[in-house]
Amino acid sequence: SAVISQKPSRDICQRGTSLTIQCQVDSQVTMMFWYRQQPGQSLTLIATANQGSEATYESGFVIDKFPISRPNLTFSTLTVSNMSPEDSSIYLCSVRGGDQPQHFGDGTRLSIL
């Protein structure tokens, strides 16, 4: 399966600032996704990162708050903008290629003060 490197693994940020999370895969993959997992909760899909075009956002998530880039088939970034304490969460990237199952990065544990 693909090896996924997600950075940073954790961060503590001040409210009002922004943080960019990176997701690097060791092989080209068709689909890349960004999820949020709040403490003790399930995974909620934020958006699908599309190579060379705008991401597809799920209901409740907007580009201004969570801009996403995907310049190629192995890399994507998620920015959490103008952070507030409600954004404290684990952010996970995942990949899926062809008929392969979805695999996750280690996640970014984000705390906002």
Place this chain on the structure above:
Amino acid sequence: GQQVMQIPQYQHVQEGEDFTTYCNSSTTLSNIQWYKQRPGGHPVFLIQLVKSGEVKKQKRLTFQFGEAKKNSSLHITATQTTDVGTYFCATSGTYKYIFGTGTRLKVLA
């Protein structure tokens, strides 16, 4: 939108006891995947089921997909402390996944 519910939400068992989590949908599912997330970790893929009535086994874990493809179960025989974590079911459509609510398992030694 489509929702996938899991029961129970929490389960505490004594080591050696069996454990089962159930995944239910109001609509027919094209497939079902199961993931395990250890405390502090990320979800790890366990298995995928696609056929009606399908049963798959991985050592002490038995996975089943219902005949109507609206429910699934994960059964662990003789739990061990290494089984601790949250078990999620998920279903995928054309391009995205929907995750169940999860069952958090604690195993008491």
